Amino acid sequence: MSRSASTDVLITGLGVTAPTGLGPKEYWNTTLAGGQGIAPLQEFDPEPYTARLAGQITGFDAAAHLPGRLLPQTDRVTRLALVAAEQALEDAQADIGELGTYECGVVTSNATGGFEFSHREMRKLWSQGPQHVSVYQCFAWFYAVNTGQISIRHKMRGPGGVVVAEQAGGLDAIGLARRTINRGRGRLMLTGGVESSFDPWGWVSHLASGAVSTATDPAGAYLPFDRRAEGYVPGEGGAVLVMEEADAARARSGRAPYGRITGHASTFDPAPGVPRPPGLQRAIELALADAGLQPDAVDLVVADAAGVPELDAQEAAALRAVFGPFGVPVCAPKTMVGRLMAGGGPLDVVCALLALRDGVIPPAVNIGELAEDHRVDLVRDEPRFGPLSTALVLARGAGGFNSAVVVERPLS
Amino acid sequence: MLSLDQLLEILAECSGDQQAAAHGEEVLDREFDMLGYDSLVLLETSAQLKHRYDIDIPEDVIRDLRTPRAVLDYANVPAERD
CATH class of the missing domain: 3.40.47.10 (Thiolase/Chalcone synthase)
Incomplete structure (x- = not known):
């Protein structure tokens, strides 16, 4: 059997922030048990909106996971992405300093940016004036910010990228990270995607798709392939994975790989x-x-x-x-x-x-x-x-x- | 008069980093770079000084002030600016 890609590309670390668990272990246990992560919106009163159910990560305390320095400059989506990235690197037992800062890169996907942050700053703009808008607005709203913040925090200065392709972008990011390794441009890549945009303004934007379920029963709202299917429920979170070239991964004493992206x-x-x-x-x-x-x-x-x-x-x-x-x-x-x-x-x-x-x-x-x-x-x-x-x-x-x-x- | 404590409180809020604030006078002559405060923190600090104390340090001026003492000197000796 011939393979078009010559390089064997492994996944050696997982980071998960999902409505059904922080970390791959909790996510997987809940997933095998058929857990339910869909519930009525909790952060604001959903009554005036046509749809009211979402897959939310509840009880996420960013200050417990991240240095204070990162809080004023990050939207919730970036905090979740940073937590997932850190989990993945720890899981892979990867030491970026040892591997080489320019040998390690980040490619992530995001489709909606930092909505809640932007919404807050826009409110300041219109109610208090432009001088009151946070200077961090310049990047906190941006699709590319997750890749940037992860890269800065972990000193991963190698190939970096951001893919925006609506809901297909997360897989395309994984594809791009693999291509980067296949071309010999990096030995370790963090890749994946994280999304969160459930402030009222973000919610209205989700509703604009016209396909969000208006059901009120969490167990009857998102039923793919079912005869009763009539729309989907938006969720927040995602995953970040550590991807490595196989020989490079074997050369260091990391964990056994989860699998390969072929x-x-x-x-x-x-x-x-x-x-x-x-x-x-x-x-x-x-x-x-x-x-x-x-x-x-x-x-x-x-x-x-x-x-x-x-x-x-x-x-x-x-x-x-x-x-x-x-x-x-x-x-x-x-x-x-x-x-x-x-x-x-x-x-x-x-x-x-x-x-x-x-x-x-x-x-x-x-x-x-x-x-x-x-x-x-x-x-x-x-x-x-x-x-x-x-x-x-x-x-x-x-x-x-x-x-x-x-x-x-x-x-x- | 802008006090060091007032300045450090704003820097801590704008950066999310409380460490320098805890050291008080020790940090008077340390460079912002060394304290972990980058150019964006200083821009945000410039805006907050204006809102809270009506102290005007233009963005292109605060960029070049390297230490807490330099900011205090600028804020508290307005007559020497021209």
């Missing part, structure tokens, strides 16, 4: 009304080709799981076209936390890595009867046990973004 592809949908098919199937086929794998090698698909009937139908059609009807187990851990924008894909990659490690597929929750036409083998209600070696993770973003990542168990 394929990635992204495609773009045709414009509305154009008689060409959506791009998801092509993304799947290209990612598998990148990994040098045939569809029958895939043991598990972590689905994008839109929760919007038309989008569910498109994803199911792509899965049937590549794997056949009911041809591969499909996992939808997003049902527990909602859709985390740029954080969703990386969190699903964490889920895939841990599923491969433990030989268990976590269940989708709250799902009743599947829409008949989908013909997908959605794992639900109970975890499904069995040996797993290869997973495919999918993500789509509004506007036409599709991304696919292939995750495999470490070589023994």
